[in-house]
Amino acid sequence: MKEEIIKWLNSERVFLDGAIIYYKYGKVKNLKQNFLFITPSKRLMESLLYELCKLAELSKDECAAVKKNIRLPLPESGPARS
Numbered sequence: 001m002k003e004e005i006i007k008w009l010n011s012e013r014v015f016l017d018g019a020i021i022y023y024k025y026g027k028v029k030n031l032k033q034n035f036l037f038i039t040p041s042k043r044l045m046e047s048l049l050y051e052l053c054k055l056a057e058l059s060k061d062e063c064a065a066v067k068k069n070i071r072l073p074l075p076e077s078g079p080a081r082s
Helices: 002-009 015-025 029-037 042-055 060-067
Strands: none
Touching: 002 015, 002 042, 015 029, 015 042, 029 042, 042 060
16 A cells, blocks of 8 residues: 555656545545545645555655655565565
């Protein structure tokens, strides 16, 4: 989940793609619906960024970097699974 969120944060940030990620992993039903069915706005995008940062358990500094469009390193993957 964290890697998927960070990849989206480091991408072009297509709103619908981020909303789908939140829909998959988010816990707040109202936010899931808002992100998918309300016309995207600057405020809604900021809310989506904030919620995805929380889901990925990013630090305050990392979340601040996201707002400034600074790319984040992907989490290190564990050993490859067969």
